[in-house]
Amino acid sequence: MAIQLRPSQALRLWQQTSLAEVRGQRPDLTERQMAILLTIYLDPPPHTVRGLADRLGVTKPVITRALDTMGAMKLVSRHRDERDRRNVLIKRTVEGALFVERFGDVVVAKAQELPL
Template identity: 80%
Template sequence: MTINLRPSQALRLWQQVTLSEVRDDAPDLTMRQAAILLTVYLDPPPHTVRGLAARLNVTKPVITRALDSMGALKLVSRHRDERDKRNVLVRRTVEGALYVERLGDVIIAKAKELPI
């Protein structure tokens, strides 16, 4: 499926989705947190703090701070890698999966509202 949007339409869609999220009672994620969350849920596991830092081109402490906030919201969880104790695995949660699924539904609904 190919979707062709002009830049103004793409920006309008992004605006409508973000407005919907701000107005809703959903967790208010930063762009970095959203990028981490989508990476964890859309890319195949395993995910590590080190791997996420490399993927987002930021330091491990930056990822750790974001994961602290996201963990408090139960969107992800962290566990020591039993095979390599130096690694911290980032895992999906039921709450996080529901959040991502709902976000996808919001994007689809808002895209359908775009003027042609």
């Protein structure tokens, strides 16, 4: 099932979703942080700092800074890879899973409000 949206509808959906997030007093993530979070939760693990940097086309320090913020919010956690101590594995958390699921619910609800 393909959903057909005009550009103005897609932008309205993005705006309404963003407004709902701002009004909802939930963690305020940047575009980059949201892209990282959704990659961690929607793409199959394992996730590493290096792998996320490659996937998003940014540097490892950029990923590290974003993960610092999201870790403080308990949306993700980091652990050393026991098989290769040079790697840092990024793990999902219950709080992060609930955040992503709720965000998906908001997107669906706002899409259903779009005028046809």
